[in-house]
Amino acid sequence: MSEGRQIGEVILDLKNISLRFGGVKALTDISFDVREHEVRAIIGPNGAGKSSMLNVINGVYRPQEGDIIFRGEHHRDMNTYAAAKAGIARTFQNIALFKGMTVLDNIMTGRNLKMKSNFLLDALYWGPAQREEIAHRRKVEEIIDFLEIQHIRKTPVGRLPYGLQKRVELGRALAAEPSILLLDEPMAGMNVEEKQDMCRFVLDVNDQLGTTIVLIEHDMGVVMDISDRVVVLDYGRKIADGTPDAVRSNQDVIDAYLGVAH
Amino acid sequence: MLYREAGQFKATYAEDSQIFPIRQDRIGIALILAVAFVGTPLLSVAGLLSDYTFTAILTPFLIFSLAALGLNILTGYAGQLSLGTAAFMAVGAFASYNFMLRIDGMPILVAFILGGICAAAVGIVFGLPSLRIRGFYLAAATLATQFFIVWCLTKVGWFTNYSSSGVITAQKIEMLGYTFDTAFSKYLFVLSVVTVMALLAKNMVRTNIGRSWMAIRDMDMAAEVIGFRPMQTKLMAFAVSSFYCGVAGALFAYAYLGTVEPEGFNLDLSFRILFMIIIGGVGSILGSFLGAAFIVLLPIGLNMFMHFLEGSVGINLPSGISSSIELMVFGGLIIFFLIVEPHGLARLWQIGKEKLRLWPFPH
Amino acid sequence: MQFFLEVLIGGLLSGVMYALVALGYVLIYKASGVFNFAQGAMVFFAALTTAGLVDSGLSLWLALPLTMVAMVVLGLLTEKIVLRPLVAQHEITLFMATIGLTFFVEGLAQAIWGANVRSLDLGIEDVPLEWLLENANMAVSQFDLIASGIAAVLVTLLAIFFSKTKIGRALRAVADDHQAALSIGIPLQHLWGIVWAVAGFVALVAGLLWGARNGVQFALTFVALKALPVLILGGFTSVPGAIVGGLIIGASEKLAEVYIGPHVGGGIEGWFPYVLALLFLLVRPEGLFGERIIRRI
Known part of the structure; x- marks a missing residue:
């Protein structure tokens, strides 16, 4: 963690987002916020709705319900162009x-x-x-x-x-x-060395340019190391939200990842 | 050795983003232009090049290159397949004709530009479906352009100035009191127009507008996410492409055929121009020229070969078979190129360049 | 009203024949994801070969199987020489390859049989059906009626073939996912061969019917092109879509020609289906029966 940066006010606030494709519920009533200059991670098992969440933030998908507040402005109908114009940039899971x-x-x-x-x-x-x-x-x-x-x-x-x-x-x-950067599994499929490089770039961007980062990542080591706060999704619902340490010890999270004995 | 870039250092970004960053390319282009503008005239004056060379080979080659360039902007750079190229050419030709006819003292170049703008406007209208559909759905939809425009020009008498046969006779090409009426002067006229437009196209594809087209072509979703607007980008591609085709159509009528009817811009011509870019190289300005040269020369070569078969070898071919064989050769070549070298002659040239860079050493 | 019905029925009947051509496209598209632009050229090739064989003295019943053999060979060769090397290429590349194939097949047909217009007699006369003419005072072509009957039977057979037989089931699996189909041991290339042969057969029937009706000539390829708007309406993957689309195109183009044509100088049959399809696309890009695709990134 770099010491020089100051985590600021809430820059992006997502309120009660629900997204459906036909009858399939991709996201259900999800709320969380992102503060300026922080590294915010979204984690969860496969199919939890992480990428859909990013797609909602930058307007690729339009949620049926909910509100996106970016820098104090309401974007009920965020679209890709408006998102880009507002300073939201991203990378994709499949390049x-x-x-x-x-x-x-x-x-x-x-x-x-x-x-x-x-x-x-x-x-x-x-x-x-x-x-x-x-x-x-x-x-x-x-x-x-x-x-x-x-x-x-x-x-x-x-x-x-x-x-x-x-x-x-x-x-x-x-x-x-961008003022906020969405990274969809930036380290997926990389070897250790490449991951280290990528981590360094992400932290440098955050530190030197002050860019806020929202990150989806599967490598828990990486997530716990570089993020300030973590939100956990499972089956399209938010099951936990907090600092890496808090999330790590959350029983729901452990169940979601390891499964529960029925 | 011949193509070595070593030692050509770029000290500024301006130098590195020149139109032809490699010195050999600059020399090559200068040579080609010198031959085209100065060499052929000298040969022509000396009587070494016949009018036939100009009217049947060089002029149509240049005009088709321009049309292929137009289609390449749309299909090669922006990724929108069109089967309606000839229709846009027709709009350019007939619009220029009417501007010349109906406005006294209309300068010919202005008429061509206005003709191109009309084609661009039509292109935008018929490009609208590209916002909703893609791939061969779009290709099938562009057939609507082809059939509708030709029908329109045939049925609405005003476009052909109520000529009973639907044939129009293009006005003379006059500029500053000089009339371009010889085969050779028409060639020079076409050459100038094509050179300027090719340079403009080259500039477009290496700056933001060109990047926006290629971005939409390669990954439209990502292009949208970084702020390119698909509607503007695609319609702009349709407009610029149609403008090029429109001017090519006007040249086709004015400098090549002289008299032309709407049916002259049929589906077959559209396909021919598509073949030029497939053979020449999709997404390459140079490829448009190479492909046009190939398609213009092929029938001539084929004909000579048939004559040779009949004359020297003594095989008697049934009449009319040469056009059938031409179709087969065209079709076969398209398949061949798509399988063996989908990037066409332009890619072969590039590979050749890379070889020349090392030549005569193998590594 | 009578006149309207007459036009409508005439249109629907020719629509059935459009559907027949469209079916050839759907077959190949469903099985291999190739939009075979050359289907029209295959129709032309089939008609010209049959007519050519008959003209050179063979009986129709001998000419038909011979043409069928030629069509199957053409289909198999196409699959082997053109499409197999292009497997897994971008769909636009495949599409352009079939445009090349179109030229090749058209050239081949004319190189063998010449470019003259030929007539083809199937022994069905193109006269109005007497019974209808007397009782309802409507002129409905007997030929068209029989032709669409044949087309309807063929369409039904193909539908059964696709849904009930083992090969049909395998084909649908292939259409869904090549890789998955391969992995469970479906002989992919064998199947594609079958599909191309069946498409050749469909082209033969369409070629015979259209050739007998309009004469065997190059313009047949334009009739075949009309199958494209049919497909846009019906969706490229749907057999019922091809049929309904064919009926809509057939009926609307005849009605438009009769009721709108005279006001604008006539001859609008040539483009009306395309413009109709285009307008339709703006409203419903996936076609009547196509599935809406959610694009993922």
């Missing part, structure tokens, strides 16, 4: 990079909302358009340096190994300079 594009271009796409140039200027690649492109390139190169992926910047991402792709995806999310 969702643009496979035909280079690493550089992938990360550049993350800056699209900050670009003002229009397509006619782009077509001429002249004056403001060129200056803007290069200014953003500079910003992107900082991220590339930060993530230590300089050597692959012109490689199409489809050719990269899994671990590096995960890193590029983090880079694309960072390029938007």
Whole structure:
């Protein structure tokens, strides 16, 4: 845990979220909040509704009930564009990079909302358009340096190994300079070394840039190490919420993970 | 060795994001442009290139390249398959014709641009379904564009200035008092338009708009999540693509055929242009040119081969069989390319480049 | 009213024949996930081969089995040469490959039999049914009636084949999940061969009926294209969808031609089904019978 950062006010408040697909209840009456600058983990067994929760936060799914309050504003109907505009960025469980594009271009796409140039200027690649492109390139190169992926910047991402792709995806999310970053299993399928690298990047982002992080992760060691507060879901319901230590000793959580003798 | 980049250091991001970052590419492009703009005229004046070369090969090659480029923007970059390319060309051709006809003193280039804009508008309307459907559902839906537009141009007399046969005769291409009426001057005119538009396209695909298209193509959900708006992005692709096709259609009517009827822009032409991008390279500007060259030259080569068979070898082929064989060769090649090299000739060129970089050493 | 009914019935009857062509697409799509654009070319190939064989002196009853053999061979070769190397490719790639196949098959048919229009006589006369003409004063083509009868029988047989037989069950398993089907020991490529052969058979029947009705000519491929809007309406995976879609397209295009056509210069049959399908898509992208897909990321 880094000492320098100050956990602030509630930045994201989810109230009584319920989400159904037809007759299937994915999320039932879930409420929790996220404070500024903290690392907030969502854990739970497979199918608990963790990814659905992230999808609700950034507007991919619309919950049937509930309210999302982001920075004091109510978003009953959060949509992906509004979420991106408000500064919510994310990565995906199954890598969702643009496979035909280079690493550089992938990360550049993350800056699209900050670009003002229009397509006619782009077509001429002249004056403001060129200056803007290069200014953003500079910003992107900082991220590339930060993530230590300089050597692959012109490689199409489809050719990269899994671990590096995960890193590029983090880079694309960072390029938007988000105020809140949703990470969906950023360390899944990685070896120990890659996990350590990724942990370091996540903590650095949180520490140096002050970005609030909401994280889904299966590796309990990682979760307990890096998160400030943990919310536990099971079958679409919240069964626990609190500090890692509190959650670890919660009987419901132990039952959910280990099963209960009937 | 020939293609070595070593030693070409980029000190600024501006240098690194040049249109052709590798020196050999810059020299190559300059050479091609020099040959196209200066070399062929010299050869033509010297009498080494016949009018036939211009009217039957070079001019149609350039026009088809432009149309293929248009389709490539939509299909190759934005990932929206269309079978209605010829319809957008038709809109461009007939709109330009009417602007020239109905407005006195309309400069030809402005008429072409307006024609392209009309095509873009039609493209946006028929691109609307792409917001709801994808893949071959969309392809099937674009057939509506193809059949509806051609029908419309045939049935509404106003578009063809009530010509009884539906055939229009394109006006002369005149600029600043000079008339482009020889095969050679038309070629130069087309070459200039195509060069400028290809450069603009190259710029578009390497900046934000191009990235937005490719993002939607590769992973539309993720593109949405990082803030690209699918509607604007897709419709923009339809508009720009149709604009290119529209201008190509106008050139097709004005600089290539001279007289044209709506039926000239039929489904077959749409398919032909689709074949150009499949063979040339989906998602590559260079590929549009390579594919167009291939499809323009193939029938000519095939014909020569048939003549050779009849003349020297003495095989008597039934009449009309050459067009059937052409269909078979086209179809066979498409399948061949999709199986063997789905990225087309452009990818072969890239592989060749990588080989040349090391040549003559194996590693 | 009588006239309206007459047009409607005529439209529905041709709709049954559209459905027949559409069925060929559905079969292959269900079993292998390939949208076979070349189905229309196969219809053309079948009709032209039969007509060509008959014209060169064979009896129809000899020409039919021969064509059937040719269609099966064509289907099997397509599966082996074109689709097997492209397995697991993007669906758009497969689609474009079948466009190439379309050109190849059309070229092949014409290279063998020439590009002339041929007629095909199945021994059914295309005259109005007398009984209806006398009693209800409606002209309904006897040919269309018999043709749609044949089509209806075929559709029923295929529906039974799909739902009741062992092969049909295996096919549905394959359609659901290739990998899973393979893992429980379903002989995938063997099955695909069967499907392509059956699709060839369907194309043959459709080709015979359409060829006898409109003449065997290149324009047949455009008739076959009409199956696309049928599929958009009905959904690519649904046999009942193909039938209902066919009926809707057949009826609406005839009605539109008769009632709207004269006001706009006629000839709208050529595009009306496509525009109808397109408008329909805007309302219900998954088709009449298709399933709504929840997209996951």
